[in-house]
Amino acid sequence: MRAYAAIILAAGMGTRMKSGLCKVLHEVAGRPMISYVIDALEPCRFQKIVVVVGHQADTVKKMLQRPGIEFALQEPQLGTGHAVMAAKDLLQDFAGEVLILCGDIPLIRTETLLEFVRLHEEKQGKITLMTALLEDPTGYGRIIRDTDRAVSRIAEERDANEHERSIQEINTGIYLVNAAILYRLLARVGQENDQHEYYLTDIVAEAARDSIPVDGMLLRNAGEASGINSRSELAQAAAVLWERRRLDLMDSGVTLLDPSTVYVDAEVRIGPDTVIHPCVTIKGQSEIGTDCIIESGVYLMDSRLGDRVKILQGSRLDRAIVDDDTSVGPMAHLRPEARIGKSARIGNFVEVKKSTVGDRSKASHLTYLGDSTIGRDVNIGCGTITCNYDGKHKHPTVIRDRCFVGSDVQFVAPVEIGEGSVIGAGSTITRDVPPGMLAVSRATQKVYPLRPLGSSRETTPKAKAEVEHEDTDRS
Ligand code: UD1
Ligand code: CA
Numbered sequence: 001m002r003a004y005a006a007i008i009l010a011a012g013m014g015t016r017m018k019s020g021l022c023k024v025l026h027e028v029a030g031r032p033m034i035s036y037v038i039d040a041l042e043p044c045r046f047q048k049i050v051v052v053v054g055h056q057a058d059t060v061k062k063m064l065q066r067p068g069i070e071f072a073l074q075e076p077q078l079g080t081g082h083a084v085m086a087a088k089d090l091l092q093d094f095a096g097e098v099l100i101l102c103g104d105i106p107l108i109r110t111e112t113l114l115e116f117v118r119l120h121e122e123k124q125g126k127i128t129l130m131t132a133l134l135e136d137p138t139g140y141g142r143i144i145r146d147t148d149r150a151v152s153r154i155a156e157e158r159d160a161n162e163h164e165r166s167i168q169e170i171n172t173g174i175y176l177v178n179a180a181i182l183y184r185l186l187a188r189v190g191q192e193n194d195q196h197e198y199y200l201t202d203i204v205a206e207a208a209r210d211s212i213p214v215d216g217m218l219l220r221n222a223g224e225a226s227g228i229n230s231r232s233e234l235a236q237a238a239a240v241l242w243e244r245r246r247l248d249l250m251d252s253g254v255t256l257l258d259p260s261t262v263y264v265d266a267e268v269r270i271g272p273d274t275v276i277h278p279c280v281t282i283k284g285q286s287e288i289g290t291d292c293i294i295e296s297g298v299y300l301m302d303s304r305l306g307d308r309v310k311i312l313q314g315s316r317l318d319r320a321i322v323d324d325d326t327s328v329g330p331m332a333h334l335r336p337e338a339r340i341g342k343s344a345r346i347g348n349f350v351e352v353k354k355s356t357v358g359d360r361s362k363a364s365h366l367t368y369l370g371d372s373t374i375g376r377d378v379n380i381g382c383g384t385i386t387c388n389y390d391g392k393h394k395h396p397t398v399i400r401d402r403c404f405v406g407s408d409v410q411f412v413a414p415v416e417i418g419e420g421s422v423i424g425a426g427s428t429i430t431r432d433v434p435p436g437m438l439a440v441s442r443a444t445q446k447v448y449p450l451r452p453l454g455s456s457r458e459t460t461p462k463a464k465a466e467v468e469h470e471d472t473d474r475s
Contacts, residue, residue, distance in 0.1 A: 003096025004046045009083045010034055010103030011054025011074040016229045022055040024103035029241035030265030036106035043110045050090050052083045079197025081189045091179055100175045104228045106237055119217050120176040127207050128215040130174035132222035140170035141201050151214040153205035158194040172225035375401035383408040
């Protein structure tokens with residue numbers, strides 16, 4: 001087998017996207033489109049991978065920092081042929097075959113690239129093109145064959161005549177070319193076209209001139225080489241990639257109750273026997289254990305769930321960690337650095353930010369926990385709030401193991417509650433409470449008789465007795 005290298009063209013802006021972001025960085029199914037191309041290429045184990053960058057070069061480079069990937073800068077961008085020229089120096093000592101492909105074809109698969117290489121090897125080809133037959137070839141370069149069916153050139157749509165435009169065999173933009181031949185032919189390519197660019201496609205006509213045979217491999221699944229040029233093509237490719245993702249998840253043992261409404265990013269990991277209800281989005285580097293239940297309307301970003309975790313309807317988790325057997329929601333909001341222990345419960349309308357909640361602790365209703373450390377076996381009553389922000393700084397609240405916090409308590413941070421203490425309902429806690437104490441802070445209840453306007457009715461003795469009585473409610 002001959003030696004192989006790859007060049008990925010990714011310097012263009014992609015003006016048809018009408019975006020401030022260069023095309024190859026646009027996300028498709030949760031990842032920049034070019035990373036799918038690299039992923040498809042890596043298992044082919046080529047000697048070299050060169051990415052040609054130009055527009056937003058630094059961002060593209062940063063995104064693709066992986067061992068074995070080299071970058072060539074194309075500045076300014078004068079066409080696809082010019083882009084391949086920019087990689088010439090990096091391939092100076094390379095004497096093999098070069099696979100050229102674009103960074104805007106995220107649907108391409110490794111198997112297809114390997115089959116393409118196999119064909120090129122079998123024929124000991126000099127130039128092999130990957131072509132496809134399209135019902136609607138609009139936008140693509142058309143493959144022009146001469147009378148004996150040999151490929152004689154490629155006509156770009158904007159330079160093609162009416163007859164050429166009716167040809168349905170298109171250039172996928174994926175080529176295998178011997179490196180020496182490639183650069184010899186490219187040196188002769190000019191800018192005589194509608195865009196005044198150096199077209200890589202023109203090497204085909206140059207090859208024909210030198211009687212170098214050009215082979216074609218017809219791609220069976222034409223959609224795989226779809227180049228993305230517009231937002232609507234982006235959406236179509238995303239639909240295909242989401243679907244592939246759902247099938248992979250189901251193959252790995254995850255149940256999706258309504259697959260087409262579930263969006264799981266490429267790098268998310270989900271354990272077997274986890275059940276995902278309709279309309280769920282799981283993003284970034286999230287990890288979900290086995291036997292979990294993720295109910296409808298849940299949004300997870302970069303979050304980690306243990307095993308047998310339940311995330312109930314309408315909850316949002318962002319960079320949160322939830323340990324085994326814990327239940328969260330419905331309508332809970334776990335914000336960055338929320339860490340919930342094992343067998344704990346975060347109930348409805350509870351928001352947790354930068355806080356640790358220990359094993360078996362519960363905050364079941366209407367609560368805000370921010371910058372706090374909650375121990376184990378703690379009960380946080382309904383409506384409890386950590387007042388963590390004084391307008392300038394954030395302050396911590398610490399509630400030690402086995403504390404019982406009644407309903408509607410405010411902790412004015414910084415404040416610490418010792419182990420096993422009880423806080424009476426409705427208290428505003430401004431000072432530390434030592435372990436094993438009961439703390440209550442609330443105004444004395446007063447009760448007055450109602451005297452309707454104009455009424456001369458005397459206050460009954462019983463009502464009188466109840467006025468200004470002390471509040472003896474249980475805490
Ligand atoms: C190109 C082909 C066309 C083919 C189609 C397949 C040419 C002239 N035409 O057209 O025959 O059917 O791809 O999708 O090659 N790029 C650079 N530097 C540049 C210009 C482009 O790196 O100066 C990169 C772009 O970032 C992009 C790729 O090359 O990833 C293709 O460029 P694009 O403008 O999309 O080419 P098409 O017009 O689609
Ligand atoms: Ca394109």
